[in-house]
Amino acid sequence: MEFFDLFREDRWPHMFCPGCGIGTVMNCFHRAFSDLGMDQDRTVFVSGIGCASRVIGYIRADSIHTTHGRALAVATGIKLANPDLNVIVFSGDGDIGAIGGNHFINAARRNVDISVFCINNYIYGMTGGQASTTTPYKSFSSTTPYGSKEYPFDLAEVAVASGANYVARWTIRNVKELTTSMMKAMQKKGFSFVEIASPCPTSFGRRNRMADPTQMFEWLKIVSVRKDKSQAWGLDQLDLNIEGRITIGEFIERNRSPYGMIA
Amino acid sequence: MQVKVNRRYCKGCNLCVRVCPNRVFDEGEELSERGYFLPAIVHPERCANNKRRTRKNAVCEMCVLTCPDQALSWDEEAGAEG
Amino acid sequence: MKLPPGTHFMQGNEACVEAALWAGLIFYAGYPITPSTEIAEGLAMRMPEEGGAFLQMEDEIASISAIIGASWAGVKAMTATSGPGFSLMQESIGYAAMTETPIVIVDVMRGGPSTGMPTSVGQGDVMQAKYGSHGDYPVIALAPSSVQDMFDLTIRAFNLSEKYRVPTILLSDAEVGHMRGKFLVPRHIEIVDRRVRTDKVWHDGFAYDESLVPRMPIFGKGFRVHVTGLSHDIAGYPTNDTEVNEELVRRLQDKVDRHSQDICSVVAHRPGSKHMLVAYGSPSLAAWEAMMENEDFGLVDLKTLWPFPHKLLAEALSGCLDVVMVELNLGQVFREVQRVACDIGCGKPRLFSKVGGDVPKPSEISSFVRGGV
Numbered sequence: 001m002e003f004f005d006l007f008r009e010d011r012w013p014h015m016f017c018p019g020c021g022i023g024t025v026m027n028c029f030h031r032a033f034s035d036l037g038m039d040q041d042r043t044v045f046v047s048g049i050g051c052a053s054r055v056i057g058y059i060r061a062d063s064i065h066t067t068h069g070r071a072l073a074v075a076t077g078i079k080l081a082n083p084d085l086n087v088i089v090f091s092g093d094g095d096i097g098a099i100g101g102n103h104f105i106n107a108a109r110r111n112v113d114i115s116v117f118c119i120n121n122y123i124y125g126m127t128g129g130q131a132s133t134t135t136p137y138k139s140f141s142s143t144t145p146y147g148s149k150e151y152p153f154d155l156a157e158v159a160v161a162s163g164a165n166y167v168a169r170w171t172i173r174n175v176k177e178l179t180t181s182m183m184k185a186m187q188k189k190g191f192s193f194v195e196i197a198s199p200c201p202t203s204f205g206r207r208n209r210m211a212d213p214t215q216m217f218e219w220l221k222i223v224s225v226r227k228d229k230s231q232a233w234g235l236d237q238l239d240l241n242i243e244g245r246i247t248i249g250e251f252i253e254r255n256r257s258p259y260g261m262i263a
Numbered sequence: 264m265q266v267k268v269n270r271r272y273c274k275g276c277n278l279c280v281r282v283c284p285n286r287v288f289d290e291g292e293e294l295s296e297r298g299y300f301l302p303a304i305v306h307p308e309r310c311a312n313n314k315r316r317t318r319k320n321a322v323c324e325m326c327v328l329t330c331p332d333q334a335l336s337w338d339e340e341a342g343a344e345g
Numbered sequence: 346m347k348l349p350p351g352t353h354f355m356q357g358n359e360a361c362v363e364a365a366l367w368a369g370l371i372f373y374a375g376y377p378i379t380p381s382t383e384i385a386e387g388l389a390m391r392m393p394e395e396g397g398a399f400l401q402m403e404d405e406i407a408s409i410s411a412i413i414g415a416s417w418a419g420v421k422a423m424t425a426t427s428g429p430g431f432s433l434m435q436e437s438i439g440y441a442a443m444t445e446t447p448i449v450i451v452d453v454m455r456g457g458p459s460t461g462m463p464t465s466v467g468q469g470d471v472m473q474a475k476y477g478s479h480g481d482y483p484v485i486a487l488a489p490s491s492v493q494d495m496f497d498l499t500i501r502a503f504n505l506s507e508k509y510r511v512p513t514i515l516l517s518d519a520e521v522g523h524m525r526g527k528f529l530v531p532r533h534i535e536i537v538d539r540r541v542r543t544d545k546v547w548h549d550g551f552a553y554d555e556s557l558v559p560r561m562p563i564f565g566k567g568f569r570v571h572v573t574g575l576s577h578d579i580a581g582y583p584t585n586d587t588e589v590n591e592e593l594v595r596r597l598q599d600k601v602d603r604h605s606q607d608i609c610s611v612v613a614h615r616p617g618s619k620h621m622l623v624a625y626g627s628p629s630l631a632a633w634e635a636m637m638e639n640e641d642f643g644l645v646d647l648k649t650l651w652p653f654p655h656k657l658l659a660e661a662l663s664g665c666l667d668v669v670m671v672e673l674n675l676g677q678v679f680r681e682v683q684r685v686a687c688d689i690g691c692g693k694p695r696l697f698s699k700v701g702g703d704v705p706k707p708s709e710i711s712s713f714v715r716g717g718v
Binding site for chain 3: 011044064066067070077107153
């Protein structure tokens with residue numbers, strides 16, 4: 001399946017900024033979807049509000065762009081009403097980790113059979129660069145002009161703690177591993193969560209001395225550390241931004257049965 | 264085959280320049296019609312796929328997979344023969 | 346097995362459960378809140394028996410979001426709540442109206458505002474049912490006043506919601522929800538299903554005909570439609586075009602307003618009497634008793650609250666001298682009644698309101714009408 005068999009070519013060039021990682025995620029997603037031979041007429045995409053949530057409007061399939069933070073609740077309804085459908089959620093760090101936090105932990109707890117791709121750009125990009133629940137400690141944003149005074153979430157860690165069946169995190173530099181993880185997530189029964197660390201040069205980069213896309217791209221390389229290596233360096237296995245690093249890898253694979261469906 | 268840049272889609276982010284393991288690209292000086300500086304393919308002969316004939320045989324796709332604007336693709340007609 | 350035709354004796358909320366199953370409910374997601382919890386508990390028991398799905402969600406917002414998703418997956422979906430939960434759901438009700446998603450929300454109104462009086466009656470959510478969410482959007486709201494109404498109007502709520510692709514609210518109240526009474530399940534029940542798209546969708550998933558209701562391109566049929574709460578064109582793509590948005594917002598409202606004759610209903614007892622009482626929900630029972638004790642009283646029992654049945658009310662009130670509205674809030678439907686009364690020139694309407702948490706006695710209504718306060 002070619003890229004534009006899965007995506008709506010009439011809407012290209014797309015709205016994402018130069019250097020935005022969302023475009024790369026779309027490439028990896030296309031590879032994963034295509035290599036798995038999935039049926040785009042039996043797949044429904046769900047999203048909330050934000051830049052990451054706009055991805056689904058570009059996909060040639062049934063899609064529903066819902067209210068801010070509620071994507072996982074809507075996805076739960078769709079999957080349970082028609083279990084034959086594959087339900088895939090594309091959302092962002094704010095949509096999942098802030099306003100949607102409650103739905104995130106509960107959907108993971110229920111182990112609903114959906115795949116969630118959370119594109120984490122560490123900021124609220126769509127609305128102009130306000131702090132997110134994943135904005136690193138002491139980073140700058142439009143609502144933290146003196147540096148963030150809050151510790152951020154590690155969304156992958158929250159997913160593991162809530163009971164998800166498969167959790168992984170990669171940056172957009174790891175295109176091969178990301179594609180493989182997306183394939184695993186979509187094949188796996190139960191709640192699969194893949195967090196993708198993505199650059200936002202326009203909102204995050206510009207305020208944190210990384211305005212050029214290539215600068216944030218380099219930053220992701222420096223700041224990410226593979227899960228097994230992070231243990232060797234004495235960091236907590238899943239500890240994130242407090243130490244200024246992003247741990248990448250596959251964090252857990254469980255085999256709990258997914259939430260039961262219609263009788 | 265050789266990589267080619269779609270002038271309408273490229274937004275001049277230069278991630279291709281950074282991600283290519285063989286340094287095929289460099290930041291270009293040519294402005295596209297949309298006002299972005301397109302990357303320049305300065306060393307096509309270094310591309311790992313230089314001697315490949317079709318996309319199916321590509322051994323490295325880092326630039327195509329990374330390009331956030333889907334602006335890179337393989338031109339199977341172009342490229343050095345040997 | 347659905348409730349068989351014949352007479353039954355049940356609680357209002359229980360009748361609502363059985364009616365929903367008759368209407369074809371397949372997916373229920375809800376959050377417990379007094380005095381609506383019996384609906385959730387009843388469906389938790391009955392849904393698996395009838396082949397549907399029941400899910401207790403983490404909050405009301407998750408509940409309404411889940412039923413919106415289920416509706417787009419092609420099934421009838423419902424949730425039940427009360428005032429505080431209804432407030433939480435408003436954003437998503439607006440979303441359902443904008444995306445033309447058929448859903449039913451039962452609001453068993455209780456004493457308010459805020460946490461109010463969970464086990465006492467109130468009618469404070471009427472304006473919220475129409476204007477609770479931001480922007481201009483259509484909504485249908487029905488007001489049952491007996492156990493029979495709980496059965497009939499629940500089915501009607503589903504039918505209207507499916508026919509017009511509009512979120513429909515059943516504005517019940519704590520008394521009607523909890524009262525026990527006799528009701529009849531008729532032999533023939535009319536069930537309306539949404540019109541689903543049958544032809545191929547090609548950039549026209551939201552195209553509509555003269556009914557102003559688009560056929561619904563439900564998920565999983567290969568329509569590949571994009572649904573969004575953003576202002577959208579008939580392809581479903583988000584747009585900033587002012588003309589497109591003007592047309593969309595007006596069509597959504599016209600969709601309901603133009604069919605008000607089909608949607609609205611009232612029951613008028615002794616129309617044209619000297620003193621006309623106007624009521625809905627549990628106070629209408631007290632008003633009915635007051636009417637039976639006084640020969641010059643009439644009563645208009647409003648079964649539809651939104652779109653407001655202006656025409657039907659005007660017909661029932663024509664020729665009367667004194668209009669008295671009875672409601673358990675500080676005057677919400679009263680404003681609409683004032684408007685109608687002004688249009689037909691039948692004198693200044695008066696409001697008998699109680700917000701303490703109980704239904705008025707018929708004698709209190711009578712003495713208010715006769716001149717005491």
